[in-house]
Amino acid sequence: MPSDFTAFVARVSARVAGECERRALEDEILDHLLESARELEAGGVPPEEARRQAMARFGDPDRIGKELARVHNRVPFRFFALGGLVWYALGAVFLETGAFYINQRWLVQLPLQVLGLPHWLAEVSPQIQALAQPLAPVARFMSESLSVSPWHLGAAMSAVILTPLAYGLYCGAHRFIRFIRQPEAAQAWGLLKLAWKN
Amino acid sequence: MKGTAVPLVLRVLTQGPQHGYGIIQAIREQSGGVIEFSEGTIYPLLHALEREGLLSSAWEVLPSGRRRKLYSLTGRGAERLTRLTADWRQFRSAVDAILGDGEAVPGAV
Numbered sequence: 272m273p274s275d276f277t278a279f280v281a282r283v284s285a286r287v288a289g290e291c292e293r294r295a296l297e298d299e300i301l302d303h304l305l306e307s308a309r310e311l312e313a314g315g316v317p318p319e320e321a322r323r324q325a326m327a328r329f330g331d332p333d334r335i336g337k338e339l340a341r342v343h344n345r346v347p348f349r350f351f352a353l354g355g356l357v358w359y360a361l362g363a364v365f366l367e368t369g370a371f372y373i374n375q376r377w378l379v380q381l382p383l384q385v386l387g388l389p390h391w392l393a394e395v396s397p398q399i400q401a402l403a404q405p406l407a408p409v410a411r412f413m414s415e416s417l418s419v420s421p422w423h424l425g426a427a428m429s430a431v432i433l434t435p436l437a438y439g440l441y442c443g444a445h446r447f448i449r450f451i452r453q454p455e456a457a458q459a460w461g462l463l464k465l466a467w468k469n
Numbered sequence: 470m471k472g473t474a475v476p477l478v479l480r481v482l483t484q485g486p487q488h489g490y491g492i493i494q495a496i497r498e499q500s501g502g503v504i505e506f507s508e509g510t511i512y513p514l515l516h517a518l519e520r521e522g523l524l525s526s527a528w529e530v531l532p533s534g535r536r537r538k539l540y541s542l543t544g545r546g547a548e549r550l551t552r553l554t555a556d557w558r559q560f561r562s563a564v565d566a567i568l569g570d571g572e573a574v575p576g577a578v
Contacts, residue, residue, distance in 0.1 A: 299512070341513070
C-alpha cells in the first residue's frame with residue numbers, strides 16, 4: 272500500500288476517538304483513494320500522479336477530519352437529557368438534606384406501595400446514611416453558600432458527575448458490541464465455536 | 470450545497486447500496502457533471518446520516534482482501550427523502566414564481 276495514502280488517512284482519522292472507529296474510518300477512506308487512483312490510472316494518468324490527484328480531489332484531510340470528529344465524538348443530546356432526568360430522580364431519593372440517606376417519603380414509598388414491595392429500603396438507609404456522613408457537612412456548606420436546597424444541588428451534582436461516567440460505560444458497551452460484530456471478530460468467534468464442538 | 474446534498478445522497482441510495490465513492494460518481498454522472506463534491510466532504514455527511522438512522526452500513530470484503538463500507542437507505546431515510554423532495558419542489562416553484570419563466574430581464578430604468 273502506498274505510504275502517502277497511509278499518512279493521509281491517518282490525518283483524516285486523527286481526531287476521531289476510539290481505536291475501532293478510527294480503523295473503520297481509515298479503511299473506508301483508503302478504499303476511496305485507491306478506487307479514485309485506480310480510475311485515474313485507467314484513464315491514462317501515471318500511477319504517481321494518479322495518487323497525488325486522488326488525494327487532491329479528496330480535499331484537505333485536516334478539515335474533513337475535524338468535521339468527522341464533530342460527528343463521531345458528539346455526545347447525543349438525548350443521552351444527557353435522559354441521564355440528567357434519571358440522576359435527578361436518584362438525587363431526589365439519595366440526597367435529602369445533604370446526607371446521602373434514603374428518603375422514605377412519597378418518592379420511595381409510593382412506588383413501593385404500588386408494587387407491593389416490602390420496605391427493605393427503609394432498613395438499609397441508616398447504613399447508607401452512616402457511610403455518607405462525612406460528606407454531609409460539605410453538602411450543607413455548599414448548599415448554604417450557593418443558597419440552593421441540598422436536594423437540588425445533589426441532584427444537579429450527580430447529573431453533572433455521573434452522566435459522563437454513565438456515558439463512558441454506554442460507549443464502551445457500544446464499542447464492544449460493534450467490535451464483536453466485525454467480520455474478523457465473527458470469524459474468530461466461529462473458529463472458537465468450531466473448536467469447542469470438535 | 471450542504472442542504473441539497475442530503476436529498477441527493479438519499480436519492481442515489483434508493484438505487485441500491487453504494488459506497489461513498491460510488492455515491493459521488495452517481496451524483497456527478499446523473500447531474501451531467503454539474504454537481505461536483507469536494508469528495509471528502511461526503512464522509513462527514515454519510516456518517517452523520519448514519520448516526521441519525523437514515524442510512525445503515527455494512528462491510529463488503531473485496532477480492533483484494535480490503536473491505537469496503539456500503540451504505541443503504543433505511544425506512545426512516547426513505548421517509549425523510551419523501552419529505553425533503555416535497556420541500557425542494559415547493560422551494561423551487563417559489564423561486565420560479567419570482568424569477569419568472571426566463572424571459573429577457575427588463576432593463577434598468
